[in-house]
Amino acid sequence: MSTFTQPTSTEKKPVSAEVVGQFSWGITLIFALASTCWVLLPYTGYMFAALVFLLAIVLAGVSWNRGPVLTMAVMSALVWNFIFIPPQFTLHIDKPQDVIMFALFFIVAMSMGHLITRLRKREESLAQHHREREQLLAAKHRAELLAESERLHRTLLDSISHELKTPIAIIRTALDGLDEGNPFAAEIDTANRRLQRIVENFLEMTRVESDALKPNLEWCEIGDVLHAATTPLQRDIAQHPLVITGADPLPLFMLDSRLLAQALRNVLHNAILYTPAATPVEIHVALENNLLQIRVRDHGHGFPLESVDQLFDKFYRAPDSPAGGTGLGLAISRGLMRAMKGDIEAQNHPEGGAEFTLHLPVQFRQA
Amino acid sequence: MSKALIIDDEQQMRRLLRMVLESRGYEIYEAADGPLGLQEAAFHRPDVILLDLGLPSMSGIEVLKRLREWSDVPVLILSVRDQENVKVEALECGADDYVTKPFGTAELLARLTVIQRRRFTRQNPEIIVGKLRLDLLHHEASLNAEQVKLTPTEFALIKVLAEHAGRIVTQNQIVRLVWPGQQTDQSEGLRVHINHLRKKIGASGPQIINEPGIGYRLESEGEG
Structure with a gap:
């Protein structure tokens, strides 16, 4: 017209x-x-x-x-x-x-x-x-x-x-x-490991914030990712029974297993750090359409509702945090997930405890 | 007595490694950079070399490449974390394994022992890793004396891993050995076959450990 x-x-x-x-x-x-x-x-x-x-x-x-x-x-x-x-x-x-x-x-x-x-x-x-x-x-x-x-x-x-x-x-x-029984050596060791974690977190945060982080995609099994995420935590995780569900019948995924394992490791480390000893930490893995979801649920006190938005901020530390954290772990996890075109969310579970969900769009293939 | 050569630019690291290894009966030689390291390697003919990747002037990779032109001495890489691509490059240039700094002494010694084991020779047609036994003559595998049915590809795969038991093998190395001459990307196939193998070997046999971004390691005795 x-x-x-x-x-x-x-x-x-x-x-x-x-x-x-x-x-x-x-x-x-x-x-x-x-x-x-x-x-x-x-x-x-x-x-x-x-x-x-x-x-x-x-x-x-x-x-x-x-x-x-x-x-x-x-x-x-x-x-x-x-x-x-x-x-x-x-x-x-x-x-x-x-x-x-x-x-x-x-x-x-x-x-x-x-x-x-x-x-x-x-x-x-x-x-x-x-x-x-x-x-x-x-x-x-x-x-x-x-x-x-x-x-x-x-x-x-x-x-x-x-x-x-x-x-x-x-x-x-x-x-x-040094002698293994030396209690002073044990203290130095604990402090040294803490220092190591802080240094690694700072370096990783810098890397996540620069554009130097490029996901390297390859076919991998989710079991390997979980293994890589939990192995470095073995010392701390011993006090918390780890319950993994949903991982077994899953197909192969096209993803950067190192980055995903690291994102998951920080979330797990957080769960271990903030919950009473002997409470279980649950990991549930699921594939919905093209979205891989990894849920980490702990049985601690959860987090104050008003802090949900700040949880993933750099240097944010919950009011009652134990000493020894940098406030970077979750910020790194989010940075890593976003670098892979995924994301991470947090909520308090209705039956108590915090629940973190890592999700990631993936290509998959039946193994 | 085994002779070990330490190539690391950090004097304190060299001194510590010397103390640790001398207490285990090693005879130690040291070099602070690549060219010196190569000279020492040629002069003393060590049984094992500990090579730091972050060397000044000549990179660890370059040292390794030049060393491999004339020597097949076992080489253990010392590296800091976050250098996955460099580790893969080092392994494909002929390094035998790596430890990530900071490392525990126990881990270091275990890796050294594994890479110094006489490399597999063809005189004996069977490989034994823990409870897993591979009969190379009949292409048969058995676990706890019970036969495990493997496809030819799975057998080739477990053979490669078993020949390097306790040592890391990169994905590319595995693909080259299991699917020789094939150009196509086999990484997906590799995952599928590893998955099947893990199921067939189960929890009682040696575990196939994945090192993200690098490759696979078949747990040898005494580990895990």
Whole structure:
């Protein structure tokens, strides 16, 4: 109904207002020049008009489109013939040399118009090319800078990681050399492990916040993920019976098992840290449509409702937290899950205890 | 007496490792960087090398590559965590296993013992890992003297893992050994066969442990 209101599509290239303007200006110019030459005709002769017309065509070709310029060429040839070449006011030409002149004028005017507009087109495309090249170069430069800063960041992270972990490793090895029954050694060991966890959390948080974290997808079994998540916690988890359900008949998943295991490990570590000894921690794994869900439920006191929004914030620590945490574990878990296009949520279970749900869109395949 | 070469730029780490290993009867040589390490390796012909990945001037990977040009001495990689891709690269360049710093002495010694075991030779047509016995002559596997029915692929797979019992084998290494000459991605197939093998071996046999992002390790005796 309202096709008029549609914006003109650029593909069809309809005659634009600019080109229409050039046509009218062109025709006006020809008539203006024709009148001027008509006035000057007694002093200059009729060849003068032809040269003036040619000059006008050349100048028009420098800035106008090909259509108007060629139209001007045809028009001026006809006008010249009609008005200036004797016998005047007919298209008839008497002298054979005038016929040749007319033909030459026609050819020269047409080819000048054509050549000059083509030259201009080429110049424009060259300029366009040049602009694109500049843009590309600028984009390339930006990408190089970005890669360089990423590399620098990674190198820095690696060297800090090395510097911080080496003394921790030395303390650990040295402690192993001491008598096992030494209670002081046991205290140093506990503190050293705590230090190690803090350093690892800080480094991991930095990594999660930079874009250095790229999931490395591969087919894996959920049992392996659970194993990788719980093995490093063995010392702490011994006090809490771990109940795993739903993992057995699940298919293979396409995911980064290391990142998922780490996200899960932090949640588990949290559950162990914040619940009374001997209370069980339950892990339930389920696949719903394309969504892998891992629920971790503990049997502690849950968390205060008003803190639900802050749980995953950096450095947030619940009011009654035991000492020894960094307040980074859950923030890292969320960062990891989001890096994998998933997320993590928390709620208090209706029957008591906190429940964390890690979910992740996955590709899966029956094993 | 076994000779061990420690290549690590941290003097304190070297000193500690020396104390730990000397108390277990090792004769110790030390090197603080890659080029020195290679010289020491050529000069003293150690029975095992402990190689730190984060060395100055020449990277641990480069040291390993040059070493492997002329030596097949067992190499244990010492690395900090979060270097999974580097660990895989090191393993595929010929390292035998790795421990992650900070490591416990017990873990370190266990890994050293495993990689120093004489590599499997073909003179004996059977491999025994815990309660699992592989008869390479008849392509038969048995668990607690009871035969386990394995498909040819599963047998090839458990054979690769058993030959490296206690040691990590990367996914690529397994795929190359089990499906030689195949170009297509077999990682999915590998998972499926591992899954079947685990079910057939059950909880009583040696466990196949997955190390995320790296590969598999068949638990040998004394572990786990």
